[in-house]
């Protein structure tokens with residue numbers, strides 16, 4: 001069968017950040033249930049940035065099978081694990097220290113390798129290989145849930161526009177020492193890994209992201225790193241935005257509900273388009 005085109009992005013817009021945080025927690029827990037039902041465990045990858053703070057709603061969620069979680073980091077700065085620049089540390093502060101995930105199921109970089117970026121990336125890739133070889137890895141690992149941010153230039157994880165790392169196809173994890181913002185020395189999962197997942201979710205809040213969200217959703221042809229994360233069938237991609245970030249995009253928001261497969265994603269986006277067209281026509285009358 002020829003490869004299916006990716007499902008359209010599903011866009012949820014929330015009145016404020018608190019509603020976004022609650023809805024995101026609800027979504028992550030549903031994704032966990034779905035993954036555990038289908039595959040017996042839940043592999044999640046977290047990217048650096050404000051995402052960590054938006055995961056605080058996970059604390060206190062009921063009926064979560066924390067012992068089934070395997071947590072990885074999409075990108076990480078080459079810094080000590082207790083540094084405020086560490087992605088791991090931000091997520092510890094936000095929720096990981098308050099939930100009973102067995103520590104060996106939280107996969108950090110090896111802090112003894114911080115001086116050698118290549119080794120640091122290779123060792124992290126090895127952790128992925130060890131983990132996914134037991135389950136689903138063929139060419140690339142398939143995460144159940146990839147949680148991502150949107151950077152000011154359309155970067156995601158540590159994949160920056162115009163950077164040579166964007167064309168990496170072999171490695172699962174690579175490194176850079178010239179990040180244009182924040183800590184320069186980092187490792188990052190590569191684009192094929194971000195794209196090869198069951199669900200990718202971009203989380204974005206604040207006015208300063210409105211222009212970028214508009215570009216990514218309304219002009220994907222510009223090929224910014226965020227627009228290039230379009231999981232192939234049967235993967236799905238979602239955008240969670242607060243109303244400030246959602247201010248400029250014309251992409252129709254879908255009513256927030258669990259979407260299970262590509263057909264449901266297509267139907268939800270088609271229904272959202274009809275609603276948006278109707279609202280526009282009513283406004284013009």
Ligand SMILES: O=C(O)[C@H](O)[C@@H](O)[C@H](O)[C@H](O)COP(=O)(O)O
Pocket residue numbers: 047048049050051075148149150151152155156157158159182
């Ligand atoms: O180190 C970083 O900053 C990340 O690698 C980057 O891709 C981040 O996810 C976005 O820039 C969004 O970050 P904010 O949500 O903090 O704006």
